Structures are given as C-alpha cells and as structure tokens.
Amino acid sequence: xxxxxxxxxxxxxxxxxxxxxxxxxxxxxxxxxxxxxxxxxxxxxxxxxxxxxxxxxxxxxxxxxxxxxxxxxxxxxxxxxxxxxxxxxxxxxxxxxxxxxxxxxxxxxxxxxxxxxxxxxxxxxxxxxxxxxxxxxxxxxxxxxxxxxxxxxxxxxxxxxxxxxxxxxxxxxxxxxxxxxxxxxxxxxxxxxxxxxxxxxxxxxxxxxxxxxxxxxxxxxxxxxxxxxxxxxxxxxxxxxxxxxxxxxxxxxxxxxxxxxxxxxxxxxxxxxxxxxxxxxxx
Amino acid sequence: xxxxxxxxxxxxxxxxxxxxxxxxxxxxxxxxxxxxxxxxxxxxxxxxxxxxxxxxxxxxxxxxxxxxxxxxxxxxxxxxxxxxxxxxxxxxxxxxxxxxxxxxxxxxxxxxxxxxxxxxxxxxxxxxxxxxxxxxxxxxxxxxxxxxxxxxxxxxxxx
Numbered sequence: 001x002x003x004x005x006x007x008x009x010x011x012x013x014x015x016x017x018x019x020x021x022x023x024x025x026x027x028x029x030x031x032x033x034x035x036x037x038x039x040x041x042x043x044x045x046x047x048x049x050x051x052x053x054x055x056x057x058x059x060x061x062x063x064x065x066x067x068x069x070x071x072x073x074x075x076x077x078x079x080x081x082x083x084x085x086x087x088x089x090x091x092x093x094x095x096x097x098x099x100x101x102x103x104x105x106x107x108x109x110x111x112x113x114x115x116x117x118x119x120x121x122x123x124x125x126x127x128x129x130x131x132x133x134x135x136x137x138x139x140x141x142x143x144x145x146x147x148x149x150x151x152x153x154x155x156x157x158x159x160x161x162x163x164x165x166x167x168x169x170x171x172x173x174x175x176x177x178x179x180x181x182x183x184x185x186x187x188x189x190x191x192x193x194x195x196x197x198x199x200x201x202x203x204x205x206x207x208x209x210x211x212x213x214x215x216x217x218x219x220x221x222x223x224x225x226x227x228x229x230x231x232x233x234x235x236x237x238x239x240x241x242x243x244x245x246x247x248x249x250x251x252x253x254x255x256x257x258x259x260x261x262x263x264x265x266x267x268x269x270x271x272x273x274x275x276x277x278x279x280x281x282x283x
Numbered sequence: 284x285x286x287x288x289x290x291x292x293x294x295x296x297x298x299x300x301x302x303x304x305x306x307x308x309x310x311x312x313x314x315x316x317x318x319x320x321x322x323x324x325x326x327x328x329x330x331x332x333x334x335x336x337x338x339x340x341x342x343x344x345x346x347x348x349x350x351x352x353x354x355x356x357x358x359x360x361x362x363x364x365x366x367x368x369x370x371x372x373x374x375x376x377x378x379x380x381x382x383x384x385x386x387x388x389x390x391x392x393x394x395x396x397x398x399x400x401x402x403x404x405x406x407x408x409x410x411x412x413x414x415x416x417x418x419x420x421x422x423x424x425x426x427x428x429x430x431x432x433x434x435x436x437x438x439x440x441x442x
Binding site: 055087088089092149150151154163165167218221224225231232241243244245246247248249250253274275276278280281 | 291313315
C-alpha cells in the first residue's frame with residue numbers, strides 16, 4: 001500500500017546508494033551530538049543546572065529516596081514530556097505536541113526505512129508511519145510559523161517574515177517535513193523524476209540545516225527541558241521549593257489568621273479568576 | 284532590583300508581557316521565553332512576578348546581599364483568593380506570610396453610579412473627591428484622622 005520512498009530514490013538518483021544514505025544518517029546524528037555539546041558549553045547550561053541544584057539542595061528539608069526520585073522522573077515523563085503540560089496556551093501546546101510526536105515518528109521511521117528496509121519497496125507499517133510523522137510535523141510547524149510565532153501573532157509582522165537564525169529551527173522543521181512529502185508525492189504519485197530530484201535535494205538541505213544548525217538554533221531544548229522539569233519537581237518534593245512559599249488552601253489558613261479580612265471571607269467563597277480570566281493576547 | 288526570568292521555568296505564555304506597566308517584559312523571538320528588555324526601567328512592582336503561572340520570574344536583589352542568598356518569592360492563587368510570600372533572609376531565616384487577595388470576584392460589585400444621588404453643595408465645596416470616603420472605605424463611616432484615632436504627629440521616623 002505505502003511504499004518505501006528511500007527505495008525508489010536509487011532509481012532516480014543511482015549515485016545515492018543505501019550505504020550513502022546510512023552514512024548520511026550517522027553523520028546527522030553525530031552533528032546533533034557535537035552541536036548539543038557545543039551549545040551546552042557555550043550557554044553553560046549544564047554548569048548552571050549543577051550550581052542551581054547544589055544551591056537548592058542546601059535548603060532541602062528532607063532527603064528524597066531513590067524510589068521517590070524514580071516516581072518524580074516517571075511523573076515528569078508522563079506529564080511534561082509526553083503531554084507538554086508546561087504550556088498554558090492550548091494552541092501552543094497542541095502545535096508543540098504535533099511537532100514533537102511528528103518529529104519523533106518521522107525521524108525514527110526514516111532511520112528504520114534506511115537501515116532495515118534498504119532497497120525494499122514494501123516497508124509495511126514503517127512506510128505509513130513515515131508519512132504520518134511528516135504530515136504531523138508539517139501541520140504543527142506550519143501552524144506555528146504562520147500563526148503562533150510571537151512576532152506574527154502579537155507584533156503584526158506578516159506571516160512570511162523569516163528572521164534568521166532565530167527562525168532556523170522552525171524553518172528547518174517545515175522544510176524537512178514539507179519537502180519530504182513533496183518528494184514522496186512527486187516520486188510515487190506524479191512520477192516526475194525532475195520534481196522528485198528537486199524536492200529531494202531541498203529535503204536534504206533542510207535536514208542539514210536542522211541537524212547541523214543545533215549550535216545556532218533551539219534544537220537542544222529537547223534534551224534539557226525534560227531535565228529542567230524533573231529538577232523542578234525534585235525541588236518541590238525535597239522542601240527547598242526554589243524559595244517559594246507553600247501553596248496554601250484558604251480553608252487551611254482562614255481560622256488561624258489574625259486578619260479580620262481573611263476570617264470574614266466565607267470558606268466556600270470562590271474568588272474567580274482575575275489576571276488569568278483573559279488569555280494573554282495584548283502583547 | 285529588576286526582574287529576571289528563569290528560562291528553564293518560563294513557558295512563554297505572555298501574562299507578564301500583558302501586565303507589565305512599563306511594557307518592558309517581552310517574548311524572545313528565538314527561545315519563545317519572556318525576558319526583561321530594559322532592567323533599568325523596572326520599578327519592581329512585582330506585577331509580573333505575581334502574574335507568572337510558572338513562578339519563572341524573580342527579582343534580583345541588591346549586590347551587597349545577593350551572594351548571601353536572600354529571596355522574596357510569591358505565589359498568587361486566584362481561585363483560593365490568597366497570596367502567600369516567602370521572605371528568605373540573608374542568614375537563611377525564613378518568614379512565610381499569607382494574605383487575602385482583596386480584589387472582589389471578577390465582574391461583580393460594579394458601582395451603579397447613575398442611581399447615585401448627585402453631590403450636595405457641601406460635597407462640591409469640600410476637598411474630597413465625589414464619593415471618595417465611601418468608595419475607599421466601602422462603608423459610610425467617617426474618615427480616619429489622627430485626631431479620631433487618638434494619634435499625634437511626631438518628628439522623626441518611627442516603626
């Protein structure tokens with residue numbers, strides 16, 4: 001039903017053998033590793049994380065056991081990582097989920113098709129996943145690019161404004177997914193070798209921009225954001241709380257309060273939203 | 284003491300941008316996180332600190348006691364109607380404070396001014412603004428004065 005796009009490529013471009021494709025994937029993976037290390041060194045993010053952890057651990061009121069830490073890690077994965085729960089704006093959250101799951105499915109299925117189905121046109125479920133990942137990634141990234149970017153949504157810039165290197169990450173995601181799909185359509189449906197070759201070249205250039213530009217783009221956030229979310233949960237659990245006060249319930253503090261104003265408020269009185277009644281859309 | 288943003292905590296929601304009276308909280312176009320574009324113009328009103336749903340904004344203290352680890356952090360819970368503070372002193376002592384949010388439920392208690400009686404001649408000639416005592420104190424009592432409270436003005440600074 002769905003064919004392996006990488007298998008048909010050798011017919012259009014005989015020079016691109018499965019070995020070259022596999023070498024390209026390995027090179028891209030190495031570029032991500034090197035780019036992430038350079039980005040970490042440049043921004044000193046690892047240094048900050050360790051220093052901040054040390055500083056907060058001095059304020060911890062109770063030690064956490066390994067089981068508790070494991071539970072917190074599982075909660076972080078289930079909430080912040082898998083559902084992007086840190087986003088308060090539902091549109092950004094949905095767009096982020098589309099991009100994240102689309103990218104993971106697309107990258108994983110590409111690697112499987114290149115390494116395990118090289119030369120085989122019939123790749124079963126993995127060929128379907130490759131298309132699904134590309135479509136999800138394209139929808140999420142185009143939605144973000146045209147509607148949700150802060151300078152487009154709030155500062156009135158036209159949607160086609162591209163500000164490099166700030167937009168490098170989103171532009172490369174759009175390029176990889178869109179040109180990948182166009183290459184697949186040109187090769188398998190239209191049957192045009194010229195168009196397929198053109199879109200494949202643009203697809204490869206987008207991939208080089210995406211994986212080779214880690215140092216300049218925000219690609220590395222996918223590695224340190226989960227750690228930051230886990231760190232926050234640990235601080236809340238060990239009592240250091242990042243110096244934040246306890247999150248009281250009104251029923252807990254009403255009767256003990258020395259302020260008439262607090263005692264006079266009925267316990268079941270809901271105050272309603274104030275600042276958060278309106279979505280932030282005026283900036 | 285300008286505000287600054289913990290980039291690992293901010294989700295770029297924009298509440299701080301909306302509420303900042305100086306319009307100096309902006310969203311970074313690359314990282315999509317908030318930052319203070321002009322720290323010199325920040326008057327430490329704490330509006331953004333209170334509005335931030337992820338507690339990502341803090342206020343940088345004066346240089347002489349920052350290294351000693353002070354902290355003034357706040358959690359504003361609109362549903363519960365309370366605001367709580369944790370003051371961490373230089374020596375590590377911690378003071379927790381809880382207070383009600385004194386705003387009323389949103390959209391209620393809108394004064395129906397067209398039904399109010401017009402100001403009398405006496406009110407017009409007084410130094411007070413129209414309805415000032417009533418709407419400041421939310422009752423019909425008289426103004427608090429030093430005399431009515433049995434207080435006297437004294438020279439110097441007293442706490």
